[in-house]
Amino acid sequence: MVAGGESGSLLAEVKACTIWPLNKTEAKAAQAVLKELCRAEPELAAPLGEEAVNDFLTAALSLSPFLRETLTLAPHLLLSAWREPLPALLAARVEAARxxxxQGEGESPASEAEVMARLRLTKRDVAFLLALADLGRVHDARTTTLWLSRLADAAIAAAIDxxxxxxxxxxxxxxxxxxxPSRGSGLVVLGMGKLGARELNYSSDIDLVVFFDPLAGRLKAPEDASETYGRMMRRLIRILQDxxxxxxxxxxxxxLRPDPGSTPLAIPVEAALIYYEGRGQNWERAAFIKARPVAGDIAAGEAFLKELQPFIYRRYLDYAAIADIHSIKRQIHVHKGHGAIAVKGHNVKLGRxxxxEIEFFAQTQQLIAGGRMPDLRLRATEAALAGLQAAGWxxxxxxxxxxxxxxxxxxVEHRIQMVRDEQSHVLPSTEAELKRIALMMGFEGVAGFSAALEKxxxxxxxxxxQLFEHEEGLSVDGNLVFTGQKDDPDTLRTLAKLGFARPEDMSRVIRTWHYGRYRATQSVEARERLTELTPRLLQTFGKSRRADEALLRFDQFLSGLPAGIQLFSLLSNNPPLLDLLVDVMAAAPRLADIIAARPHVFDGMLDPRLMAEVPTRDYLSARLQSFLSGARLYEDILDRLRIFAAEQRFLIGIRLLTGVIAGASAGRAFTDLADLVIAEAFEAVRRELAxxxxQIAGGRVALVGMGKLGSRELTAGSDVDLILLYEHDDESDESDGAKPLDAVRYYTRFTQRLIAALSAPTAEGVLYEVDMRLRPSGNKGPVATRLKAFRRYQQEEAWTWEHMALTRARLIAGDRGLIAEAEAIIADILGLKRDVGKVKADVREMRALxxxxxxxxxxxxxKLMAGGLIDLEFMAQTLRLTDARPVRMGLTTAEALASLGTGRTRADDLDLVCRALHLYTELSQLIRTSIDGDFETEAAPAGLTDRLLKLADCPDMKALEGEIRQMSRAVRRVFQGLVVG
Structure with a gap:
């Protein structure tokens, strides 16, 4: 073979090549065409009279209907192939295209129809000449692809001009x-893929991306740029492909342009750069390795690609890209026929x-190392492989x-396409048609060709x-491919094996992450980090009893995040934090729902000191004051309180979930948080009302916390029981403001506003649900109670159950003087000498009710079960009401039992009830933090049940339930002994 045909014409060079006709019938048909050509072009008699030339052409025309049809339409092509050197012949055709x-007919510019006709005829000529040169081994594939690429460059440039x-x-x-026309036009036309690498095949699509520089000053109406250039590109497509x-x-x-479903055909340069910087994906980086200016303003195109280099090639070794690029290739295997190596029906482009795979082998490593090794920034595949070898890669x-x-x-690809000029990469599935390809490749039959191809x-x-076998991002046993529109069957099997019940749904969810449809995954860096995390996330989620729900919570969380790169980068470098996040999604649906609905609460988890600092009152107070600094407007203060409370409740729950704090500590922390937030809301309401x-002359207000708020035992979802007390000068008739109110209406309005501030739903959520039924006369009484009336009611009208409730009262906000007075009144009420028998009878009656x-x-x-929390709380309250000794306010139930029970109950019984209270508190705090609603053993997340078992030191749920039953029966026995005696 003489490469390039430099020693003579094309037909002179094919003498050295031997190919065989498809069969005798096709050979006779080819001979008939050649004889007809001799009659039409007598000069062809000389070359066709040479046996080697005649045999070659007979075989070629029998194997390729496209060549036979073309020669019938344009016999002069064969004459040119005999007369002229091939390189000069091809160069002339390419220049004609350019x-x-x-000029068209006469002196007028060429019309669109003329341009279209000229380009099509030139393409036909070049394709015919190259096919003959290819079959005759005058050219190798390198030269063929180069000439086809030169022709495409010329055609595109001519159409643009x-x-x-x-x-x-x-x-x-x-x-x-x-x-x-193109010089200085600001119109950038980039050839991508095989065109960019000058590796076009016979029937390639040409992939283009088009940008324009609005600052080039070529448009008379710059505001119409997208419309003008978009219309131009539609005409370009028509010129080239109709x-x-x-x-x-x-x-x-x-x-291949940015976001093709929603962007015009031509995009401003600046918009494109912003897109690639912020949202460009790894597959786009791979595509731009081969990008080359092919038409329009070549200088502007080179400048654009130079500016895009930091996007294509990262400064540091970019191993994160490898999984993403690999997944693109593996996703291609979803299509029929790409699953296994074969010959018949095999796709030589996309199949295994x-x-x-060769292109991706090179491109992936170029992406990884090209940032630090500029010598690897090569468009052509062969050159890239050579560069990787030279670099020691x-x-x-x-x-x-x-x-x-x-x-x-x-x-092989070229021969598949030159049979009938069809865009195909799939080998025939029949023996007869496969033989055609084998013969075109120079093999005598299918067997030899098949062996060579399979090798x-x-x-x-x-x-x-080998390139991907040690890939860190795909450590899961099996495929994890989420690129493209269709599911990868191997990936679905992997997901099912990992523990997902609905792998198709989960695959669709994960694909959403990679499309950049969420704000958190719009940047290429964020998607890369998430790609790295995905296998580990799926493995950990899969261990959950309901992995699908956990993954869906994580997806909802992602959908609400304002940005992802910081979080994903942090998780990439902080495996414990990743484990924590997955634990939340898998073990604590309530916390997961909070994250999903209000992603900002997760910000607190980014604090590395989170697990090192216990949320004491001082800790929370300092952070609250910092968070409120600068807030002056009433609504702004309330919104900040809602944000702060939600975040800190969440973080207390995280500490509880991970065992950093115990249930009792969580109760105190939830209570300290409520105290601080309610006090701030109280003050904001007081200022707003004033x-x-x-103000009312001598007016003072104080807020009493009741129930679990009073006893410092709030849980994650507790409401707050409040009583508002007020006092004022007897002589004051009404407030002194622009809109005066009498005292009763004033403090009623105060209470109503406070309830609204705490419990009204807003965009930032609800602070606390408020319950005021423990005020004097319950729901029938006024929402605000004057201190004098409170004293009188408690002394003269209150029932035993109301005094029981008063044992947990604690003043949490308001005027210091009024707080002191209220505390003294409550102490006096609780210190009254009572009929012990009546108290116990009332307690028994209330418990039975x-x-x-x-x-x-x-x-x-x-709470409600026999021998549960109510029994324990009633025991503490009974002890308090039947003991005249002074006791400080705000004791927890455990503190009250320990303080009041000593000497009044058997030591063993006291130890028992304290142990039961501890168990109930630990379990209920964790459950209330982790889930909403009732706890059902069979429906509980596996991660939660594991933690409950660890807390109770039980081997399984059956043993834990047995422990609870035994403990509750013992508590009920002690309770009955106390209230019956």
């Missing part, structure tokens, strides 16, 4: 030079061991094997697998 936009001139003639554009009587030039695809044997296989497969495919598959209505009206829902209803 100049096709110039034509369109720019047309735009100038229509008054849309002002060009620097009508004889060189089929006419002369065929087509190249199918043209502009879908095919051309795409791959060995010489690998480079040689892959290069040889690449061009062998490209030869290359297996070589490529082996080398490709601004509108003034509760059991009748609100029976326990199940064993896990620690």
């Amino acid at each position: 100049q096709s936009w110039r 034509h369109l720019l001139v047309q735009g100038a003639q229509a008054g849309k554009l002002e060009l620097q030079d009508l004889d060189d 089929r006419t009587g002369h065929g087509y030039v190249f199918r043209t695809d502009l879908r 061991g095919g051309i795409r 791959i060995d010489a044997e690998t480079a040689e094997e892959l290069t040889e296989a690449y061009w062998f497969l490209r030869d 290359r495919l297996r070589t490529v598959e082996r080398r490709y697998a 601004a509108a209505h003034g 509760i059991e009748a009206e609100k029976p326990a829902r199940n064993l896990w209803d620690f």
Whole structure:
């Protein structure tokens, strides 16, 4: 073979090549065509009279209907192939294509129809000549692809020049030079993929992306730029790909532009740079490795690519890209016929061991190392493999094997396409048609061709697998591919094996992450970090009893995040924090729902001191004051309080979930938080009311916390029981503001506003649900109570159960003097000498009433069950009401039992009830933090049940339930002994 045909014409060079006709019938048909050509062009008699030339052409025309049809339409092509040297012949045709936009008939510019016809005829000529040269081994695949790429460059450039001139003639554009329209136009046309690498095949699409520089000053109406250039690009597609009587030039695809579903065909340069910087994906980085300016303003195109280099090639070794790029290739295998190596029906481009694997082998490593090794920034595949070898990235044997296989497969691809000029990469599935390809490749039959092809495919598959076998991002046993529109069957099997019940739904969810549809995944860096995390996330989620729900909570969390790079980078470098996040999603649905609905609460988890600092009152107070600093407006203060409370409740729950704090400590922390937040809301309401209505002479207000708020035992979802007390001068009739109110209405309004401030739903949520039924006369009494009336009611009208409730009262906000007075009144009430028998009888009656009206829902209803929290609280309250000794306010139930029970109950019984209270508190705090609603053993997240078992030191849930039953029976026995005696 003489490469390039430099020693003579094409037909002179094919003498050295032997190919065989498809069969005798096809050979006779080819001979008939050749004889007809001799009659039409007598000069062809000389070359066709040479046996070697005649045999070659007979075989070629029998194997390729496309060649036979073309020669019938244009016999002069064979004459040119005999007369002229091939390089000069091809160069002339390419130049003719490049100049096709110039003068038409007469003196007028070429019309669009003329440009289209010229380009199509030129493409036909070049394709015919190259096919003959390829079959005759005058050219190798390298030269063939180069000439096809040169032709495409010329055709695109000519079409662009034509369109720019047309735009100038229509008054849309002002060009620097009508004889060189593209120069300085600011219109950037980049060839991508095989066109960019100058590796086009016979029937390639040409992938283009088009940008324009609005500052180039060529448009007379810059505001119409997108419309003007978009219309121009639609015409470009028509010029190049519409089929006419002369065929087509190249199918043209502009879908590699940014976000093609929602962007115009031509995009401003600045907008494109912003997109790639913020949202560009790894597959786009891979595509731009081959990008090359092919038409329009070449200088502007080079400048654009230079500016894009930091996006394509990262400064540091970028191993994160490898999983993403690999997943693109593996996703291709979803399509039918790409699953295994074969010959019949195998896709030599996309199938296993095919051309795409060689391209990705090179491109992936270019992405990883190209930032630090500029010598690897090469467009062509063979050059990239050589560069990787020179850099020591791959060995010489690998480079040689892959290069040889690449061009062998490209030869096969070309022959598939030159049969009928069809865009296909799939080998025939029948023996007869496969024989055609084998013969075109120079093999005598299918067997030899099949063996040679399979050898290359297996070589490529082996080398490709070696590249990814140690890939950190895919440590899961099986595929995890989430690129593309369709599910990868192997990935679905992997997800099912990991523990997901609905793998198709989960695959669809995860694909959403990679499309950049969430704000948190719009940046390429964020997606890369998330790609790294995905296998570990899925493995950990899969261990949950309901992995699908946990993953969906994580997806909801992602959808609400304002940004992701900081979080994903942190999780990448902080495995314990990643484990914590997954634990939350898998073990604590309530916390997961909070994160999903209000992602800002997660910000607190980014504090590295989170697990080192216990949330004491001083700790919370300092952070609250800092958070409120600068807030002056009433609504702003309330919103900040809601944000702060939500975040800190969440973080207390996180500490509880992870065992950093115990249940009792969590109760105190939840209470300290409520105290601080309610006090701030109280003060904000007081100032707001005074601004509108003034003040009452001698007016003072105090807030009493009751129930679990009073005893410092709040849980994550507790409401708050409050009583508002006030006092004022007897002589004051009304407030002194612009809108005066009498005292009763004033403090009623105060209470109503406070309730609204705490419990009204807003965009930032609710602070606390408020319950005021423990005020004097309950729901029938006024919402605000004057201190004098409070004293009188407690002394003269209150029932035993109301005094029981008063044992947990604690003043949490308000005027210091009024607080002191209220505390003294409460101490006096609780210190009254009572009829012990009546108290116990009332307690028994009240407990029986509760059991009748609100029976326990199940064993896990620690509050209502017999021998549960109510029994323990009633015991502490009974001890308090029947003991005249002074006791400080605000004791927890455990503190009250320990303080009051000593000497009044048996030591063993006291130890028992304290142990039971501890168990109930630990379990209920964790459950209330982790889930909403009732706890059901079978429905509980596996992570939560594991933690409950650890807390109780039980081997399984059956043992824990047995422990609870035994403990509750013992508590009920002690309770009955106390209240009956």
